Amino acid sequence: MSEKIAVCPGSFDPITYGHMNIIKRGFAIFDRIIVAVAFNISKKTTFTVEERVSIIQDLFHDEARVTVDAFDGLLVDYVVRKKAVAVLRGIRTVTDYENEMQMALTNKMLNPQIESVLMMTDGAYSHISSSNIKEIVKLGGNAESMVPKSVQTLLRRKFAMK
Ligand code: ADP
Numbered sequence: 001m002s003e004k005i006a007v008c009p010g011s012f013d014p015i016t017y018g019h020m021n022i023i024k025r026g027f028a029i030f031d032r033i034i035v036a037v038a039f040n041i042s043k044k045t046t047f048t049v050e051e052r053v054s055i056i057q058d059l060f061h062d063e064a065r066v067t068v069d070a071f072d073g074l075l076v077d078y079v080v081r082k083k084a085v086a087v088l089r090g091i092r093t094v095t096d097y098e099n100e101m102q103m104a105l106t107n108k109m110l111n112p113q114i115e116s117v118l119m120m121t122d123g124a125y126s127h128i129s130s131s132n133i134k135e136i137v138k139l140g141g142n143a144e145s146m147v148p149k150s151v152q153t154l155l156r157r158k159f160a161m162k
Contacts, residue, residue, distance in 0.1 A: 003031035005084040006117065009075055012037050012052050013045040014151045015059065016133060018125035022090035023066065025119060032065050034082055039072040046134060046158055055151060076111040086115040092126045 008023055012035070026033050037052045047055070049070045060066040071078045079087060087107060091097050097118075104116035128146045136143045137155045144152060 004029070004086075005032045005034060005082060006030040006086045006088040007034045007036050007075070007079050007082060007084045008088040009036040009038055009071070009078075010089075011040055011043060011045060011130065012056060013043075013047055013130050014052065014133070014147065014155065015056050016125075016128045016130055016147050016151075018090065018092070018121060018128040018146075020059065020148075021122050021125050022088065022119050023060075025122075026088050026117075027065060029117065030086070030088070032067065033088065034084060035060075035066060035068045036071045036075075036078060037068070039070060041072075046155070051154075055154065058150065059148060074110065076107050076114055079114050080111065084114075086117050088117050088119065090121055091118050092121045092129075 006026055006029070008026065010019065012019060023033055023035060035056050037049055037056070039049050045052070053068050053070050056068045060068065075087065087104070089100050089103075091100055100116075100118050104118065107114060107116060133143045133147050134155065136146075137152060138159050142152075143155075147155075
């Protein structure tokens with residue numbers, strides 16, 4: 001049987017314990033997961049695409065089933081190029097659900113072969129978002145329960161430079 005690959009796309013600016021939990025739990029369904037960091041032309045990010053890719057690679061260096069990549073263009077085209085069968089995304093709130101549902105239906109219209117798997121957040125991570133972590137760190141707080149220590153250090157460095 002051929003291996004089942006999922007693409008887990010996102011901004012990951014930066015990756016959080018919430019994202020990491022979705023990726024790890026994805027292995028209950030998929031053999032390999034490609035974490036695809038989006039070039040957001042419209043979104044101003046704190047970390048460059050290269051930085052975001054490198055942060056995720058470091059965190060998953062001992063997990064051979066995870067590949068980290070950067071992508072732009074249509075997600076469904078990227079999924080086909082990577083021979084993946086599904087898009088894996090996480091859901092925290094009703095708002096997430098509405099956005100993800102709309103995105104999943106749009107992707108289905110663009111390519112009916114590709115499935116979207118929307119995984120419910122683990123209760124422990126439901127309050128975590130990249131933007132609230134950045135706010136906490138910017139204000140001098142400790143976000144260690146939400147993001148790996150190494151990532152918090154990079155954030156502190158980034159904000160100190162500004
Ligand atoms: P995007 O800008 O594409 O929404 P994000 O990096 O913000 O990218 O999120 C990527 C995916 O991870 C989205 O599906 C989002 O709903 C999900 N996600 C973000 N934070 C969490 C969390 N704490 N728990 C579960 N899923 C999450």
